[in-house]
Amino acid sequence: MRWLASWESFVRVVEEGSMAAAARRLDCTRAQVSKQVGELEQAFGVRLFERSTRKLVLTPSGEIFYRHALQALDAVDGAELAVRNVDEVPRGVLRVGASAVFGRQCVAPFVPRLLARYPELECELILSDEREDLAEARLDLALRMTRSPPEDAVSRLLLVLRRVICASPAYLAAHGRPQLPADLTAHQCFSHLLSDGGVWRLRDGQGDEIEVPIHSRLRFNDIGSTLDAVRAGQGIAILPTYLCGDALARGELETLLDVYEPQVDFGRNLYACYLPGRGRLPAVRAFLDEFQAWLSPEPPWERYGRGG
Amino acid sequence: MRWLASWESFVRVVEEGSMAAAARRLDCTRAQVSKQVGELEQAFGVRLFERSTRKLVLTPSGEIFYRHALQALDAVDGAELAVRNVDEVPRGVLRVGASAVFGRQCVAPFVPRLLARYPELECELILSDEREDLAEARLDLALRMTRSPPEDAVSRLLLVLRRVICASPAYLAAHGRPQLPADLTAHQCFSHLLSDGGVWRLRDGQGDEIEVPIHSRLRFNDIGSTLDAVRAGQGIAILPTYLCGDALARGELETLLDVYEPQVDFGRNLYACYLPGRGRLPAVRAFLDEFQAWLSPEPPWERYGRGG
DNA sequence: CGCATTTGTCAATGATTCGTTGACGTAATG
DNA sequence: CATTACGTCAACGAATCATTGACAAATGCG
Incomplete structure (x- = not known):
C-alpha cells in the first residue's frame, strides 16, 4: 500500500x-x-x-x-x-505588513539583516494598525497580534509576546510601589484606548484573573506615546516587552506586580500570515526562517534586561 | 517508489x-x-x-x-x-528518570498534575545524577540535560534551560557587584565539580565567549548546596533558573552580568528520552504532552522573578 | 411507488513497482 | 599489494497496486 x-x-x-x-x-x-x-x-x-x-x-x-x-x-x-526551492535565491520585492509600533520597533531593525543576507531582495514594510486584507493590500506577509488570524490565510504562530506592568523609578519613588493589583486604583495608570477599556485584567500564578479598574487622565491610542509618558514618570502602564525591554535594561523603567500577567483582548500570539500561494515564495520563506531564527531562543528584546 | x-x-x-x-x-x-x-x-x-x-x-x-x-x-x-491510541487511557506505572535536583525541583511538582488528570496512572520518579541505561533502569522516560542524548533512544528536545550568575544582596553589598566578567576573579565564585573545572565560560551578546578562571574555597557537586551557599551570602554561582527562580523572585538572590550567558559542558538542552517502543505508550505520550504544555509558553520557574 | 442513477464493496486480473542478485569499478584499510 | 567495503547499475523475480466488472444498497426524481 x-x-x-x-x-x-x-x-x-x-x-x-x-x-x-x-x-x-x-x-x-x-x-x-x-x-x-x-x-x-x-x-x-x-x-x-x-x-x-x-x-x-x-x-x-x-x-x-x-x-x-x-x-x-x-x-x-x-x-x-x-x-x-533551496537553490532559488530570494529576490524581488517582499511586501510585509505589521502594526505600527511593533513594525517600527522590531521588524524594521530586523529587515536590514535579511537584506544583507539576500542581496537581490527588496522589502517594503507596510506599517498600519488596521487589519487590512492581505490581497487588497498586496501583502506577501503580515505579522499580526491577534486571537483570530485571517481565515483565508495560512497563519503560523511565531512567538508569544510578553507584557509587563511598569513605571519609572522616579514615579515609584514619588508615589510608592503598588504591591497588589488593587493598589493600582490609587495610581495613575495609562489606559489603552484600543484594548483595555479602562479595566486591566491580570492573571496570577494560579490562573485566576483579577480585574482592576484603573483611571488615567491621559489616554493614548499609540503605545509609543504611552511608553514616553511612563518614562517621563507620569504613571504606570502595561507595555509589551518588545517596546519597553530596552528601557527596562537601562533601568529607566522597572516592572512591578511581576507575579501577575496582564491580559489583553487580542491575546499574546504573534502570527505570520500569508495567502496560501505565497508560502512558496523564496522571499517569504527566507523572511520567516530568518525572523524565527532571530527570535530564537528568545527575542532580542527579552535577551537583555533580565534580573531579580 | x-x-x-x-x-x-x-x-x-x-x-x-x-x-x-x-x-x-x-x-x-x-x-x-x-x-x-x-x-x-x-x-x-x-x-x-x-x-x-x-x-x-x-x-x-x-x-x-x-x-x-x-x-x-x-x-x-x-x-x-x-x-x-485514541481510545487508550494512560494507566499503569510510568517510570520517569531525572537528575536529582531537576527532578526534585521541577518534575516532582509537575507529576501530581499529571496524576490528577489521569486517575488510573501511577508514576515512579527515579532521581539520579548518573546516566543510567534506560533499559537497565527500566525507565519509560528519562529527562536529560545533555549535548548527546543516548543513541539507542528517541530524544525529543523539550526546553532550552537558562542559567544565570547570581549572588545574594548581602554578598553584593559587602563585596561589590561585578561589572565585567574579569571582576569575577576577585570574588568567591562557586565551582561546579562536575562541569566547569574552575573556569566559567560566558557568552556575550555578540556570541563571543569569554573564559574566566574563578576560584572558590568551597566546591560542590550538588547544585542544591550551591544554591544554599549563595543564598547564605557566601559567594557567587552560576545556577539554572529552574533552581534559583524562586529565590530571585523573592529577592533573596540577584542576577548579575546579565548580558552574559553562562555556558556549561552539557549544554542547555533538556531532552525527553525514551526507548523506541516506549513512545507508543499512552502514559509516555500523556506525560510528554502535559509536561510540554506545563512548560509553555515558558516554564513556571521563569514565569516569576521578572524585572528590569 | 417504481425506476434510474449513484455509491461502496469485493474478487479477479493485468499492470506496475519494488527489492534482490550479481557484477563492476573505486576507495579505504591492513 | 591484497583484501575488504562501498556505491552503482542492469536484469529479473516477487510483491504490490489500480482497474474492471459485478453486485447490493441508498438516493433522487417523476
Missing part, C-alpha cells in the same frame, strides 16, 4: 464528502479509494468512517486522524518545497 | 553515515538504499549527497531536506500514534 497516497485519499474523501467524489477528484476509481481507506482502517485497527449510513461521517478516530494527516501531509509538502 | 520509505532510507543514511550501514540497519540491500536515494534526487532535481568522495557528505539541499524529512516523518509517526 502506498502509505501517504492512502492518507491523501482519506483526506480527499473527507473534503469531498464521498469516496466517489474523491475518486473523481483524484482521477482514479471508487474501488481504489475504497480499498485505500479500508486498508488504513485495517492498519490502524479503527474505523475512520461510520458505515451505517451512506452519508459519510467521520468517527472520533477519523477526526483525530484527519487532523494529524493534514499536518503530516503539510510537513511532507513543506519538505518537498524546501528542498526544491 | 514508496515515497516515505525512501525518506526514511535517506534519513537513515545520514544518521548511519553510509548507504551500506543504513542498509544493514534497515535489513535490506545497498542497492535498494542507493536506488531510493537516487530516485529522491531525481524527483527533487537536486543532489542530496556529494558524490566526489566515498565519505558521505550532505549537500546544502541534502541538509535542508534532512531537517524537513525528520519533521515530516515525525508528523507521520505522530499521526499514526494518535489514531492508534
Whole structure:
C-alpha cells in the first residue's frame, strides 16, 4: 500500500464528502479509494468512517486522524518545497505588513539583516494598525497580534509576546510601589484606548484573573506615546516587552506586580500570515526562517534586561 | 517508489553515515538504499549527497531536506500514534528518570498534575545524577540535560534551560557587584565539580565567549548546596533558573552580568528520552504532552522573578 | 411507488513497482 | 599489494497496486 497516497485519499474523501467524489477528484476509481481507506482502517485497527449510513461521517478516530494527516501531509509538502526551492535565491520585492509600533520597533531593525543576507531582495514594510486584507493590500506577509488570524490565510504562530506592568523609578519613588493589583486604583495608570477599556485584567500564578479598574487622565491610542509618558514618570502602564525591554535594561523603567500577567483582548500570539500561494515564495520563506531564527531562543528584546 | 520509505532510507543514511550501514540497519540491500536515494534526487532535481568522495557528505539541499524529512516523518509517526491510541487511557506505572535536583525541583511538582488528570496512572520518579541505561533502569522516560542524548533512544528536545550568575544582596553589598566578567576573579565564585573545572565560560551578546578562571574555597557537586551557599551570602554561582527562580523572585538572590550567558559542558538542552517502543505508550505520550504544555509558553520557574 | 442513477464493496486480473542478485569499478584499510 | 567495503547499475523475480466488472444498497426524481 502506498502509505501517504492512502492518507491523501482519506483526506480527499473527507473534503469531498464521498469516496466517489474523491475518486473523481483524484482521477482514479471508487474501488481504489475504497480499498485505500479500508486498508488504513485495517492498519490502524479503527474505523475512520461510520458505515451505517451512506452519508459519510467521520468517527472520533477519523477526526483525530484527519487532523494529524493534514499536518503530516503539510510537513511532507513543506519538505518537498524546501528542498526544491533551496537553490532559488530570494529576490524581488517582499511586501510585509505589521502594526505600527511593533513594525517600527522590531521588524524594521530586523529587515536590514535579511537584506544583507539576500542581496537581490527588496522589502517594503507596510506599517498600519488596521487589519487590512492581505490581497487588497498586496501583502506577501503580515505579522499580526491577534486571537483570530485571517481565515483565508495560512497563519503560523511565531512567538508569544510578553507584557509587563511598569513605571519609572522616579514615579515609584514619588508615589510608592503598588504591591497588589488593587493598589493600582490609587495610581495613575495609562489606559489603552484600543484594548483595555479602562479595566486591566491580570492573571496570577494560579490562573485566576483579577480585574482592576484603573483611571488615567491621559489616554493614548499609540503605545509609543504611552511608553514616553511612563518614562517621563507620569504613571504606570502595561507595555509589551518588545517596546519597553530596552528601557527596562537601562533601568529607566522597572516592572512591578511581576507575579501577575496582564491580559489583553487580542491575546499574546504573534502570527505570520500569508495567502496560501505565497508560502512558496523564496522571499517569504527566507523572511520567516530568518525572523524565527532571530527570535530564537528568545527575542532580542527579552535577551537583555533580565534580573531579580 | 514508496515515497516515505525512501525518506526514511535517506534519513537513515545520514544518521548511519553510509548507504551500506543504513542498509544493514534497515535489513535490506545497498542497492535498494542507493536506488531510493537516487530516485529522491531525481524527483527533487537536486543532489542530496556529494558524490566526489566515498565519505558521505550532505549537500546544502541534502541538509535542508534532512531537517524537513525528520519533521515530516515525525508528523507521520505522530499521526499514526494518535489514531492508534485514541481510545487508550494512560494507566499503569510510568517510570520517569531525572537528575536529582531537576527532578526534585521541577518534575516532582509537575507529576501530581499529571496524576490528577489521569486517575488510573501511577508514576515512579527515579532521581539520579548518573546516566543510567534506560533499559537497565527500566525507565519509560528519562529527562536529560545533555549535548548527546543516548543513541539507542528517541530524544525529543523539550526546553532550552537558562542559567544565570547570581549572588545574594548581602554578598553584593559587602563585596561589590561585578561589572565585567574579569571582576569575577576577585570574588568567591562557586565551582561546579562536575562541569566547569574552575573556569566559567560566558557568552556575550555578540556570541563571543569569554573564559574566566574563578576560584572558590568551597566546591560542590550538588547544585542544591550551591544554591544554599549563595543564598547564605557566601559567594557567587552560576545556577539554572529552574533552581534559583524562586529565590530571585523573592529577592533573596540577584542576577548579575546579565548580558552574559553562562555556558556549561552539557549544554542547555533538556531532552525527553525514551526507548523506541516506549513512545507508543499512552502514559509516555500523556506525560510528554502535559509536561510540554506545563512548560509553555515558558516554564513556571521563569514565569516569576521578572524585572528590569 | 417504481425506476434510474449513484455509491461502496469485493474478487479477479493485468499492470506496475519494488527489492534482490550479481557484477563492476573505486576507495579505504591492513 | 591484497583484501575488504562501498556505491552503482542492469536484469529479473516477487510483491504490490489500480482497474474492471459485478453486485447490493441508498438516493433522487417523476
